[in-house]
Amino acid sequence: AKGDGRGIHRFYSDDMLAGAKSRKQLEDDLRTAVSDGAFHLAYQPVVSTKTARIVGYEALIRWTHPTRGNVSPADFIPIAEESGLIEGIGEWVLRTACLEAARWPGDIRVAVNVSPIQFANPALPALVTSALAHSGIAPGRLELEITEGVFLDETQSSDQMFKALKGIGVRLALDDFGTGYSSLGYLRNAPFDKIKIDQSFVKGAAQSGNRNAAIIKAIVTLADTLGMETTAEGVEIQDEIDLIRDLGCSHIQGYVYGRPAPADEVLVQLGGQAGI
Ligand code: C2E
Ligand code: CA
Ligand code: CA
Numbered sequence: 001a002k003g004d005g006r007g008i009h010r011f012y013s014d015d016m017l018a019g020a021k022s023r024k025q026l027e028d029d030l031r032t033a034v035s036d037g038a039f040h041l042a043y044q045p046v047v048s049t050k051t052a053r054i055v056g057y058e059a060l061i062r063w064t065h066p067t068r069g070n071v072s073p074a075d076f077i078p079i080a081e082e083s084g085l086i087e088g089i090g091e092w093v094l095r096t097a098c099l100e101a102a103r104w105p106g107d108i109r110v111a112v113n114v115s116p117i118q119f120a121n122p123a124l125p126a127l128v129t130s131a132l133a134h135s136g137i138a139p140g141r142l143e144l145e146i147t148e149g150v151f152l153d154e155t156q157s158s159d160q161m162f163k164a165l166k167g168i169g170v171r172l173a174l175d176d177f178g179t180g181y182s183s184l185g186y187l188r189n190a191p192f193d194k195i196k197i198d199q200s201f202v203k204g205a206a207q208s209g210n211r212n213a214a215i216i217k218a219i220v221t222l223a224d225t226l227g228m229e230t231t232a233e234g235v236e237i238q239d240e241i242d243l244i245r246d247l248g249c250s251h252i253q254g255y256v257y258g259r260p261a262p263a264d265e266v267l268v269q270l271g272g273q274a275g276i
């Protein structure tokens with residue numbers, strides 16, 4: 001039994017060491033990924049429930065690691081945030097998304113995820129202004145998606161950041177709504193244009209007796225009252241489209257309308273839509 005215990009202990013410490021090593025290695029690889037051209041953006045359509053047309057795309061970062069292949073942003077964004085690399089990566093995302101959106105029709109928006117770390121940096125408004133100017137896209141076409149994580153620091157500076165960004169004319173969306181702790185307080189003062197209803201509420205919502213539909217309905221009512229749009233995320237099947245539309249959500253995003261796809265594919269999708 002003693003031997004087993006030691007074995008188990010050694011197993012865990014070796015495992016943790018391997019984890020720390022691979023994490024450090026990932027961090028090193030992330031450090032050069034922008035200059036290596038290892039990132040690209042994938043774009044997922046956002047569809048209006050009123051018109052059933054694509055009104056915008058969310059830009060989602062993709063990393064093709066030289067040996068590991070595709071690494072999920074869910075795995076490397078936290079590492080980028082903890083190591084400070086998110087600033088450079090986030091700048092690349094913002095500039096690239098604006099440049100690629102400049103090739104789309106002028107009424108199609110682009111949404112970009114902004115880390116709470118970026119949001120806490122007073123230089124963010126200048127970066128946004130610069131990305132808009134270099135790409136030439138209208139500020140109203142750019143939507144910044146932020147999570148409740150931005151409120152965890154001082155509310156004072158987040159107020160100023162909201163003001164500065166709204167002053168530029170970009171749109172603000174509250175991402176992953178409902179997954180944090182006290183979301184309602186944030187909605188009172190923050191100037192969001194849109195609430196993104198987390199996909200965990202969409203999952204199963206179309207099944208009878210599921211309580212998610214009631215929660216979505218409540219969020220939509222709240223958003224309507226506050227003059228905000230709503231996007232339901234993670235919509236995968238036609239039954240969910242029907243339900244979400246009936247519940248009054250203004251927008252839908254999910255595999256049912258398209259998986260995140262490379263920029264070239266977006267041009268094909270939009271070309272097809274224009275022809276309709
Ligand atoms: P998110 O912002 O909530 O993005 C939505 C995620 O849901 C994406 O995962 C998307 O591919 C996935 N998704 C979309 N439709 C469906 C669906 O119908 N079913 C299911 N099961 N999933 C769907 P992805 O691309 O792996 O991104 C994961 C997270 O990584 C994002 O969650 C976001 O928090 C973060 N992320 C991605 N790109 C960036 C970025 O450029 N900057 C920052 N800071 N974070 C990013
Ligand atoms: Ca998002
Ligand atoms: Ca989300």
Ligand code: CA
Pocket residue numbers: 176
């Ligand atoms: Ca999420």
